[in-house]
Amino acid sequence: MTRKLSEIEILLAELGRSFYARGWALGTSGNFSAVVSRDPFRIAITSTGLDKGSLTPDQLVRVDANGTVTEGSGQASAETALHLVLVRAAGAVLHTHSIWSTIISELHAAQHGIWIEGYEMLKGLQGVKSHTHREWLPIVENDQDMARLAGVVDRTLTQHPDAHGFLLRGHGLYTWGEDLGQAKRHLEILEFLLEVIGRTR
Numbered sequence: 001m002t003r004k005l006s007e008i009e010i011l012l013a014e015l016g017r018s019f020y021a022r023g024w025a026l027g028t029s030g031n032f033s034a035v036v037s038r039d040p041f042r043i044a045i046t047s048t049g050l051d052k053g054s055l056t057p058d059q060l061v062r063v064d065a066n067g068t069v070t071e072g073s074g075q076a077s078a079e080t081a082l083h084l085v086l087v088r089a090a091g092a093v094l095h096t097h098s099i100w101s102t103i104i105s106e107l108h109a110a111q112h113g114i115w116i117e118g119y120e121m122l123k124g125l126q127g128v129k130s131h132t133h134r135e136w137l138p139i140v141e142n143d144q145d146m147a148r149l150a151g152v153v154d155r156t157l158t159q160h161p162d163a164h165g166f167l168l169r170g171h172g173l174y175t176w177g178e179d180l181g182q183a184k185r186h187l188e189i190l191e192f193l194l195e196v197i198g199r200t201r
Helices: 007-021 080-086 099-107 120-124 146-159 180-200
Strands: 031-038 041-046 060-063 069-071 092-096 113-117 134-140 165-168 172-177
Touching (some): 007 031, 007 041, 007 060, 007 092, 007 180, 031 080, 041 080, 080 092, 080 146, 080 172, 092 180, 113 165, 113 180, 134 146, 146 165, 172 180
Antiparallel strands (some): 031 041, 031 092, 060 069, 092 172, 113 134, 165 172
16 A cells, blocks of 8 residues: 655655755655644654655654654664654754764764854744844764663753754754754854854854
8 A cells, every 4th residue: 555645744844855965865865754744643754774865755654652653664763762852842953964063063072062153144043133142952872772861862852942053063963843844044143153163264
């Protein structure tokens, strides 16, 4: 039986290919998700181990609140637990592995984050009205134990509820939004700012 794919899966696949083309999700890196429904709770998320340069809608799976695959034939991303934490207050989550996010996450790891301020592009983040805004981008230690890492991320964002994203050390950037359009905008803004900071410093 042919699976019925929603616009969300189509958009996620398009974004995955776009992020690959921009050098933000090379190899099989990166994972992307969006809420399909709240009741019953379902998110569409990329399957693990996929080349994002050729990502297709049918390579996304749907999972429930426990991370169990309910639709699709692949295995959900190994980082599904992180997405499930973030979609409590967001409609879409995007995770990239760009060169600059990886470099910055190492350079500022000892400070557990980095302040970003003075850039006009900050106004692209939801709720930000001026270039004088100070954005704290937390840096979280990477961990292969996803349940433990999800707990650390949850506590970090509870301490910094106004954050628009965070970095995993030596790993990459996570950001989110009310929907895929807002999440994409946040990703582009943060990736731009990280590259500016990296090239400047």
